[in-house]
Amino acid sequence: MTTHRRKTFLLNHATASVEEPGAIGPVFTVSRHLVLQAAVVLLACIVVLIAADLFLLNLHDGRYLVDIGNFRDKTFLDGAHRQERLDGATYRWTTARATLALAQVDLGPHNALTLTLGGRPAPGTLQLTLNESPWTVLTATTVPRRYTLLVPHAAARDWTEVGLLSETFTAAGDNRQLGVRLDGFEWRVLDDTVRFPAVAHLQAQIITLLLLQMTIVRLGWRMVGQAAAGAVAAIGLATVLSSELLLAHSYLPRLAAGTATLALLSWIVLPRLERAATFARPRDLHVLWALTLAACGLRFAGILYPTFSGQDMGFHTAHMTDVATGQLFLITGSTEFGGRAIYPPGVYLSVLPGMLLTEDLRALLQIVLALLDGLTALLVGVLALRLGGDARAAQMALLLYAGSVAALGALNFGFAAQIFGQWFVAPLGLLLLRKGWPPTPRTWMLCAMVALLALCSHAGVAFLVAGWLGLLLTILVVSRGQQVAGAIAILAAAGVAGFVVLYASAAALMVGNAARQAQGAAAHATGALPGLNPLLIGGARLAFSDAGIALIWPGIALMLLAAPEQRAQRFTVAGAWLAAAAIFLLINVLTAMQVRYFYFALPVALALIALPLGRIAARGGAGRITAWALTLALALPGMALWFQTTMGNGRIPMTPLTH
Numbered sequence: 001m002t003t004h005r006r007k008t009f010l011l012n013h014a015t016a017s018v019e020e021p022g023a024i025g026p027v028f029t030v031s032r033h034l035v036l037q038a039a040v041v042l043l044a045c046i047v048v049l050i051a052a053d054l055f056l057l058n059l060h061d062g063r064y065l066v067d068i069g070n071f072r073d074k075t076f077l078d079g080a081h082r083q084e085r086l087d088g089a090t091y092r093w094t095t096a097r098a099t100l101a102l103a104q105v106d107l108g109p110h111n112a113l114t115l116t117l118g119g120r121p122a123p124g125t126l127q128l129t130l131n132e133s134p135w136t137v138l139t140a141t142t143v144p145r146r147y148t149l150l151v152p153h154a155a156a157r158d159w160t161e162v163g164l165l166s167e168t169f170t171a172a173g174d175n176r177q178l179g180v181r182l183d184g185f186e187w188r189v190l191d192d193t194v195r196f197p198a199v200a201h202l203q204a205q206i207i208t209l210l211l212l213q214m215t216i217v218r219l220g221w222r223m224v225g226q227a228a229a230g231a232v233a234a235i236g237l238a239t240v241l242s243s244e245l246l247l248a249h250s251y252l253p254r255l256a257a258g259t260a261t262l263a264l265l266s267w268i269v270l271p272r273l274e275r276a277a278t279f280a281r282p283r284d285l286h287v288l289w290a291l292t293l294a295a296c297g298l299r300f301a302g303i304l305y306p307t308f309s310g311q312d313m314g315f316h317t318a319h320m321t322d323v324a325t326g327q328l329f330l331i332t333g334s335t336e337f338g339g340r341a342i343y344p345p346g347v348y349l350s351v352l353p354g355m356l357l358t359e360d361l362r363a364l365l366q367i368v369l370a371l372l373d374g375l376t377a378l379l380v381g382v383l384a385l386r387l388g389g390d391a392r393a394a395q396m397a398l399l400l401y402a403g404s405v406a407a408l409g410a411l412n413f414g415f416a417a418q419i420f421g422q423w424f425v426a427p428l429g430l431l432l433l434r435k436g437w438p439p440t441p442r443t444w445m446l447c448a449m450v451a452l453l454a455l456c457s458h459a460g461v462a463f464l465v466a467g468w469l470g471l472l473l474t475i476l477v478v479s480r481g482q483q484v485a486g487a488i489a490i491l492a493a494a495g496v497a498g499f500v501v502l503y504a505s506a507a508a509l510m511v512g513n514a515a516r517q518a519q520g521a522a523a524h525a526t527g528a529l530p531g532l533n534p535l536l537i538g539g540a541r542l543a544f545s546d547a548g549i550a551l552i553w554p555g556i557a558l559m560l561l562a563a564p565e566q567r568a569q570r571f572t573v574a575g576a577w578l579a580a581a582a583i584f585l586l587i588n589v590l591t592a593m594q595v596r597y598f599y600f601a602l603p604v605a606l607a608l609i610a611l612p613l614g615r616i617a618a619r620g621g622a623g624r625i626t627a628w629a630l631t632l633a634l635a636l637p638g639m640a641l642w643f644q645t646t647m648g649n650g651r652i653p654m655t656p657l658t659h
Contacts, residue, residue: 037223042213045230049205052238053197057107060242062189064105068092068182072307075247076100076185079164081176091118094179100162103249105187106153107195112188113162114148118181121169126180129163140166140180187246197241204252205237211259215293218266219286250306254363258300261371262293279382284391288381291395295402296374298639299411302646303366310366310414316348317361323348324355346456347420369416372423376603377401379426384607384614386433387570388562392624393614396631400606403635406543406599406656408642413654418596421457424450425465426603429573432472437569438480444487448494455498460595466495468580475572531592535655536585543598543656545634548609555608558615577604596657 066076069083069090079098084091105111117126119142128135130152138147151160166179189195197205212233216226240255241248270289277285302308310316319330323345330343347365354364381398389397401407410419428450434443451469455462469491476484540549559570581601588594610631617627644650 034217038213038217038226041223041226041230042210044227045209045213045234046206048231049209049234049238050197050202052235053202053205053241054194056238056242057195057197062107062191062195064187064189064246065184066186066246067184071309075250075307076102077182080182081178089118089183091181091183093176093181094164094166096166096168096177096179098164098166098179098182100164100185102160102187102246104158104198104200105160105189105245105249106157106198107189107245108193109153110190110192111151111153112148112190113151114146114186114188116146116183116185117144118183119143120180121171124167124169124180126167127163127165129165131159131161132163135162144183189245201241201248201252204256205234205241208237208252208256208259209233211256211263215259215263215266218263218270219290247306251304254304254306255301258297258304258367261300261367262296265296266293279385280391280394284394287391288378288394288398291381291398291402292374292378295377295398296371298402298642299370299374299408300367302408302642303370303411304363305646308646309362310412310416312414312416313362313366316365316414316416319343319345320348320351320355320361320365324352342459343417344456344458346453347417347458350420365416366411366414369419370411373407373411373419374402376407376423376426379430380603380606383426383429383433383603384610386430387559387574387604387607387611388566389558389607389611389614390618392617392627393610396613396617396627397607397610399631399635400548400610401602403638403642404543404602404606405638405641405652406602408638409652409654409657410599412642412645412652413657415596415657417458418461418599418657421454421461422599424454424457425461425600428454428465429577429604432573433569437566438476438483439487441486441490444490448490451491452494452498455495461600462498463595464580464584464597464600467583468577471576471579471583472572475576479568529589531589531594536589538653539598539655539657542653543602544605544609547630547634548605551609551612552605555611558611559608574604574608577601594658598656 066073067090068077068080069085069092071083073083073092077092077098077100080092080094082092084093117140120140121142123142124140126138126140128138128149136149164180164182168177168179170177209230213226213230216229221229237252237255240251244251266289273285273289274282280288303310315332319332322330328345330345332343351365351368354368355361358364377398380401381394384394384397385391410422428447431443431447431450432439436443439447447469451465454465473484473488473491476487544552556574559574560567578601581597584595584597584600588597613627613631616630617624641650641652645652
């Protein structure tokens with residue numbers, strides 16, 4: 001038996017990391033030299049940051065335009081009616097009293113605010129206040145006009161609140177009190193002096209660099225790598241400040257908080273992985289962890305953008321409040337089960353402690369979901385290893401999930417319960433792929449616990465997991481007979497207990513709604529298959545990509561060829577996983593009833609797609625270039641679409657999730 005040396009975690013006045021040879025992982029020790037080295041790198045990065053801030057702020061034309069008439073304007077505008085559109089232009093009508101609020105937008109002694117107003121049926125008086133003090137009086141005319149006002153330097157330093165007090169009128173057939181039509185506004189920094197970043201902005205940027213440096217030190221990167229990563233981050237933060245000045249007061253501290261989360265993960269979770277992980281060498285583990293942090297950072301950068309809000313976040317935050325006040329029985333609208341379904345309180349109970357730290361429930365829930373989804377990328381990488389892939393295949397599987405349109409789409413639409421429940425699917429697969437087949441009673445107990453957590457999160461995930469485990473047990477009963485009687489008893493007891501506690505009281509409602517939906521779909525179907533439509537194919541192509549669908553099949557073959565002694569285990573676990581998704585796809589085709597089976601199959605499908613990519617990469621330099629180019633070609637478009645959607649006017653399709 002091989003003896004492994006236990007890795008130690010030592011602290012002594014400073015922090016640093018070095019790797020020593022060992023069978024399990026690196027020894028984490030203290031080195032004042034490395035701490036001094038990290039401090040030098042940090043100081044250099046701060047210099048780069050300040051230089052980049054000065055360069056980019058002064059390179060920018062100083063015009064920051066906000067278009068009024070979409071959900072993103074709520075960050076600035078209060079006291080206005082719903083958005084409207086006319087002749088391609090978007091706008092809002094203000095009430096009698098509206099406000100425009102900006103924070104920390106002062107970059108010099110001279111700033112100007114331009115209001116773009118549409119016409120009114122009759123001229124009206126518009127009184128402007130600045131930070132609750134009278135400012136000026138305008139006349140809103142019957143034709144569109146732009147009004148530019150010089151903002152006093154003292155009023156623009158920290159908080160600038162412009163009040164719009166207007167005469168109101170009512171239109172025929174509309175009982176709303178309408179003030180002025182606001183089409184947009186522009187903040188302009190006049191080009192007469194050198195622009196300097198605000199102290200608060202610079203503080204948030206430096207804190208982010210410090211936290212990033214702490215993370216990189218824990219990863220054991222050399223000085224050159226630390227400097228390169230810090231310089232790139234500094235330039236990125238400076239770009240955020242110069243291009244998003246109106247949102248920087250909120251976005252930069254949020255980015256610092258997100259970076260703090262990643263630093264804590266690296267200092268708390270990574271050491272435990274180094275001690276316990278037997279699936280990868282220390283160097284490979286650190287690469288996987290760095291890619292995982294990148295996946296989490298990608299998600300944080302989008303969901304922390306101040307104007308981003310997941311589609312379903314409204315009722316999820318309402319559910320959080322309900323659960324906090326003791327209401328655990330939640331029924332709401334759902335695309336599954338004919339429009340009404342019970343929402344188990346698992347996700348809301350899990351984030352409940354965070355409500356002690358912040359009143360921003362929407363941001364709290366989105367951060368937790370982004371973190372869980374980013375960590376799922378690591379689990380997908382480990383899943384590729386368990387299915388017979390090498391370290392490169394694991395890295396590629398992780399990147400494929402990091403840029404998955406389906407995964408990022410779930411975050412974009414705010415499918416909180418689905419994301420939380422889906423997070424337990426990959427760990428369940430890894431438990432079933434542990435050494436030893438069939439699984440031991442202890443493994444079955446762990447599987448039952450994980451399945452119960454999924455059951456307590458989302459009804460659709462519960463059905464999919466139950467189908468997967470049911471198929472797996474059926475295969476084992478046929479091949480192993482009495483050896484799985486204990487497993488059946490354990491899983492059945494867990495399933496019955498979870499159903500009785502969570503779903504029994506609403507089961508009749510859900511089944512009745514589902515039956516009515518199926519009957520309605522059949523009545524309106526043009527053929528024998530009411531659920532068959534082109535969106536099914538489109539959803540699969542978006543979830544896995546055309547190249548990915550082609551690569552799944554050689555991936556299955558490679559899974560079966562690797563380690564013949566584990567062939568039956570891998571075939572049973574992965575095969576039952578994919579078969580469960582296929583069965584629910586068939587149910588969708590036959591009845592038009594759907595659960596998110598593409599999303600459910602995503603971890604195993606991406607792991608299988610990565611297996612042939614890893615094999616290609618092992619064929620030398622040309623193979624590595626080809627495999628990595630294909631991996632990036634599959635992952636980068638989803639990442640780009642994520643930023644276009646969270647920060648701009650892009651749109652992630654829903655078809656990989658709901659069609």
